[in-house]
Amino acid sequence: xxxxxxxxxxxxxxxxxxxxxxxxxxxxxxxxxxxxxxxxxxxxxxxxxxxxxxxxxxxxxxxxxxxxxxxxxxxxxxxxxxxxxxxxxxxxxxxxxxxxxxxxxxxxxxxxxxxxxxxxxxxxxxxxxxxxxxxxxxxxxxxxxxxxxxxxxxxxxxxxxxxxxxxxxxxxxxxxxxxxxxxxxxxxxxxxxxxxxxxxxxxxxxxxxxxxxxxxxxxxxxxxxxxxxxxxxxxxxxxxxxxxxxxxxxxxxxxxxxxxxxxxxxxxxxxxxxxxxxxxxxxxxxxxxxxxxxxxxxxxxxxxxxxxxxxxxxxxxxxxxxxxxxxxxxxxxxxxxxxxxxxxxxxxxxxxxxxxxxxxxxxxxxxxxxxxxxxxxxxxxxxxxxxxxxxxxxxxxxxxxxxxxxxxxxxxxxxxxxxxxxxxxxxxxxxxxxxxxxxxxxxxxxxxxxxxxxxxxxxxxxxxxxxxxxxxxxxxxxxxxxxxxxxxxxxxxxxxxxxxxxxxxxxxxxx
Amino acid sequence: xxxxxxxxxxxxxxxxxxxxxxxxxxxxxxxxxxxxxxxxxxxxxxxxxxxxxxxxxxxxxxxxxxxxxxxxxxxxxxxxxxxxxxxxxxxxxxxxxxxxxxxxxxxxxxxxxxxxxxxxxxxxxxxxxxxxxxxxxxxxxxxxxxxxxxxxxxxxxxxxxxxxxxxxxxxxxxxxxxxxxxxxxxxxxxxxxxxxxxxxxxxxxxxxxxxxxxxxxxxxxxxxxxxxxxxxxxxxxxxxxxxxxxxxxxxxxxxxxxxxxxxxxxxxxxxxxxxxxxxxxxxxxxxxxxxxxxxxxxxxxxxxxxxxxxxxxxxxxxxxxxxxxxxxxxxxxxxxxxxxxxxxxxxxxxxxxxxxxx
Numbered sequence: 001x002x003x004x005x006x007x008x009x010x011x012x013x014x015x016x017x018x019x020x021x022x023x024x025x026x027x028x029x030x031x032x033x034x035x036x037x038x039x040x041x042x043x044x045x046x047x048x049x050x051x052x053x054x055x056x057x058x059x060x061x062x063x064x065x066x067x068x069x070x071x072x073x074x075x076x077x078x079x080x081x082x083x084x085x086x087x088x089x090x091x092x093x094x095x096x097x098x099x100x101x102x103x104x105x106x107x108x109x110x111x112x113x114x115x116x117x118x119x120x121x122x123x124x125x126x127x128x129x130x131x132x133x134x135x136x137x138x139x140x141x142x143x144x145x146x147x148x149x150x151x152x153x154x155x156x157x158x159x160x161x162x163x164x165x166x167x168x169x170x171x172x173x174x175x176x177x178x179x180x181x182x183x184x185x186x187x188x189x190x191x192x193x194x195x196x197x198x199x200x201x202x203x204x205x206x207x208x209x210x211x212x213x214x215x216x217x218x219x220x221x222x223x224x225x226x227x228x229x230x231x232x233x234x235x236x237x238x239x240x241x242x243x244x245x246x247x248x249x250x251x252x253x254x255x256x257x258x259x260x261x262x263x264x265x266x267x268x269x270x271x272x273x274x275x276x277x278x279x280x281x282x283x284x285x286x287x288x289x290x291x292x293x294x295x296x297x298x299x300x301x302x303x304x305x306x307x308x309x310x311x312x313x314x315x316x317x318x319x320x321x322x323x324x325x326x327x328x329x330x331x332x333x334x335x336x337x338x339x340x341x342x343x344x345x346x347x348x349x350x351x352x353x354x355x356x357x358x359x360x361x362x363x364x365x366x367x368x369x370x371x372x373x374x375x376x377x378x379x380x381x382x383x384x385x386x387x388x389x390x391x392x393x394x395x396x397x398x399x400x401x402x403x404x405x406x407x408x409x410x411x412x413x414x415x416x417x418x419x420x421x422x423x424x425x426x427x428x429x430x431x432x433x434x435x436x437x438x439x440x441x442x443x444x445x446x447x448x449x450x451x452x453x454x455x456x457x458x459x460x461x462x463x464x465x466x467x468x469x470x471x472x473x474x475x476x477x478x479x480x481x482x483x484x485x486x487x488x489x490x491x492x493x494x495x496x497x498x499x500x501x502x503x504x505x506x507x508x509x510x511x
Numbered sequence: 512x513x514x515x516x517x518x519x520x521x522x523x524x525x526x527x528x529x530x531x532x533x534x535x536x537x538x539x540x541x542x543x544x545x546x547x548x549x550x551x552x553x554x555x556x557x558x559x560x561x562x563x564x565x566x567x568x569x570x571x572x573x574x575x576x577x578x579x580x581x582x583x584x585x586x587x588x589x590x591x592x593x594x595x596x597x598x599x600x601x602x603x604x605x606x607x608x609x610x611x612x613x614x615x616x617x618x619x620x621x622x623x624x625x626x627x628x629x630x631x632x633x634x635x636x637x638x639x640x641x642x643x644x645x646x647x648x649x650x651x652x653x654x655x656x657x658x659x660x661x662x663x664x665x666x667x668x669x670x671x672x673x674x675x676x677x678x679x680x681x682x683x684x685x686x687x688x689x690x691x692x693x694x695x696x697x698x699x700x701x702x703x704x705x706x707x708x709x710x711x712x713x714x715x716x717x718x719x720x721x722x723x724x725x726x727x728x729x730x731x732x733x734x735x736x737x738x739x740x741x742x743x744x745x746x747x748x749x750x751x752x753x754x755x756x757x758x759x760x761x762x763x764x765x766x767x768x769x770x771x772x773x774x775x776x777x778x779x780x781x782x783x784x785x786x787x788x789x790x791x792x793x794x795x796x797x798x799x800x801x802x803x804x805x806x807x808x809x810x811x812x813x814x815x816x817x818x819x820x821x822x823x824x825x826x827x828x829x830x831x832x833x834x835x836x837x838x839x840x841x842x843x844x845x846x847x848x849x850x851x852x853x854x855x856x857x858x859x860x861x862x863x864x865x866x867x868x869x
Binding site: 006008009010011012013014019022047048049050052053054055088090091094095125126127129432433 | 550552580709710712713714715716717718719720721722723724725728753756757809810811813814825827828829830831832852853854
């Protein structure tokens with residue numbers, strides 16, 4: 001049993017966040033792309049910034065026959081390619097020395113028993129104190145069996161004074177029942193407080209800045225309600241098509257790939273009430289309240305409030321691109337949506353009557369993710385007789401690329417005539433803060449090692465989001481909603497999506 | 512109008528009349544090419560009485576602008592001059608910031624040379640040329656003047672000094688404390704010497720994050736610190752930090768001081784000035800009874816190797832960033848930091864008798 005060790009008095013004031021604790025990170029499915037492209041480069045960058053704990057080991061658990069030495073070399077090559085900063089060989093050698101490859105299939109009990117023995121040895125050698133962080137980076141179909149073995153082998157049970165945590169990579173199920181099943185399997189092995197569901201959008205700097213913008217500034221929160229906000233538009237547009245992900249995307253479509261997780265998370269951060277404190281559960285309680293207040297969309301309501309579409313051939317940056325149905329790996333008769341637009345309502349006091357418009361799509365004219373708060377116009381007297389001024393004020397929060405915030409307002413054109421034009425005040429992260437922004441995975445891994453779950457989705461968040469999305473998908477499947485619409489690649493989506501806003505006298509922002 | 516795009520630039524730019532500065536800066540921006548963006552996060556005032564101040568600080572500001580946008584007021588004063596004269600120049604430092612190199616971010620620099628009694632007009636010069644609503648950081652290069660003028664210091668949000676070169680550190684720290692009190696809580700103090708040792712403090716703390724090492728924290732018997740030429744104050748501040756954090760009391764004032772731990776055990780300290788290379792301080796060793804710990808520069812010099820060895824066990828080692836010790840990097844690190852240094856004054860108080868002892 002580990003003894004309780006008093007806090008380190010030398011640590012005070014050196015970092016302003018919780019310090020990551022010594023641990024062993026075990027990655028299941030470590031030979032996949034995620035480990036090479038994201039996880040190991042993120043850990044290396046944390047090491048280069050001095051943010052890793054004093055003891056850290058990485059055990060890569062996978063089926064393929066490899067050695068630790070060979071796998072370190074593979075990871076070294078990948079890190080040199082994908083790291084956001086150049087790799088320092090001296091640091092890499094020191095960091096890589098604590099990466100170990102553990103060969104086993106996921107359903108082999110002996111593989112977990114030998115893993116347990118290996119972890120004990122690492123604790124002894126590197127002082128990782130019995131702390132384990134298990135990362136499910138395998139195919140979701142393997143999650144159940146891995147969890148079962150983690151429970152069966154006792155690895156999911158932390159020793160006194162230590163912890164055992166689980167990071168689950170999305171998708172968290174494919175619908176509400178499967179999410180429930182997965183969450184039940186997770187809960188059978190790990191308590192909710194030790195479960196970290198990654199939605200990498202929440203690790204992005206601008207997403208984190210949303211709460212700061214709202215709750216650290218006097219001016220915005222006072223206007224952040226139905227009295228002043230006309231509508232909210234959340235856009236996640238991608239220039240790219242389905243690329244090499246046809247197999248996955250054919251089954252998921254835009255609704256499950258983007259709306260159920262990323263966009264609903266952004267909606268929650270935008271619409272939630274101020275939490276009582278910045279503890280993980282206080283923040284997540286408020287997000288869940290937003291999801292619970294979402295007006296359900298089922299049956300006819302789906303036809304009236306949701307547009308789904310698929311791209312046909314068109315032009316991106318002047319180049320021909322094929323239709324979705326002509327992409328490699330896609331069914332030529334595919335009915336998968338590559339675009340979704342929604343009108344949502346949050347039935348609570350703050351947002352009564354304010355439509356939240358969301359759109360997400362592939363093969364749109366540019367890649368951009370942003371949240372736009374469109375404020376109501378001034379009364380139609382004095383300067384506001386002309387209709388174009390009715391939507392003069394908008395606050396735009398750009399999540400990616402070119403992270404920043406801009407505010408649009410009306411200003412008088414210089415000259416004798418009284419002419420008013422919209423102008424923009426712009427804040428760019430890149431312009432104001434020169435230092436490179438850490439990758440989302442760096443922040444999220446560090447938080448998981450520190451036990452801070454604020455930027456991770458909780459079980460009830462995930463399940464409420466699925467319930468909402470399942471209602472829409474049920475209407476698509478039973479035919480009560482219109483069939484798929486189409487849009488040419490390189491355009492901003494189908495006309496029906498424009499009509500959706502026009503019904504409220506609104507229009508999509510021009511990005 | 513000068514718009515510099517390289518860090519080699521040492522020209523203070525276009526000479527202008529003091530009363531024309533705002534208008535000329537306006538002309539600079541209206542005439543600048545599309546794709547240039549003026550940015551500013553702080554007002555950075557640099558005051559120096561060194562003859563080389565403009566030549567030394569202009570390239571430093573040009574480099575700094577790449578990572579921290581500012582409006583800089585570089586003031587070189589020559590109080591001993593006979594004539595009363597004020598000269599001024601303006602320039603901008605631009606850097607490509609975004610991927611693809613489409614946008615140049617520019618910071619402004621206004622340079623003043625104050626001759627004779629005009630040197631006493633520093634507050635007037637500063638207040639007339641601040642970018643409104645932005646914090647005011649004043650980097651005072653060289654020894655502080657005794658009897659600090661309240662009209663200037665009351666407006667300063669952050670005073671930056673570098674104590675390692677002070678001839679009378681005890682007196683200067685006392686003046687610094689006086690300056691801080693003028694601001695009535697507004698002004699935060701930053702000693703670049705303290706910032707310079709941040710990564711070393713971090714590496715030392717990291718060793719004792721490890722459970723086995725933490726148990727030995729109260730068993731420190733001997734600390735050995737090796738510092739570079741002219742960096743005795745840096746080593747003393749490091750010692751002061753340990754003493755204040757671990758509750759040590761100074762019992763022997765000498766160049767090899769001795770502290771007493773809360774449990775009565777003595778901690779002997781050895782300070783050497785033999786550190787090779789250009790490092791200010793970078794080799795610290797601890798005798799912990801049945802264990803040893805050390806922090807030293809790695810082979811490349813880019814990292815600290817922090818190592819803890821329990822007798823009979825293999826060492827537990829970690830590499831941690833050592834940071835750079837160029838003044839420009841230290842300043843950047845300080846400007847990028849939000850908030851105060853709450854451990855600084857307790858550390859100074861812990862070693863105050865040693866500072867007085869020279």
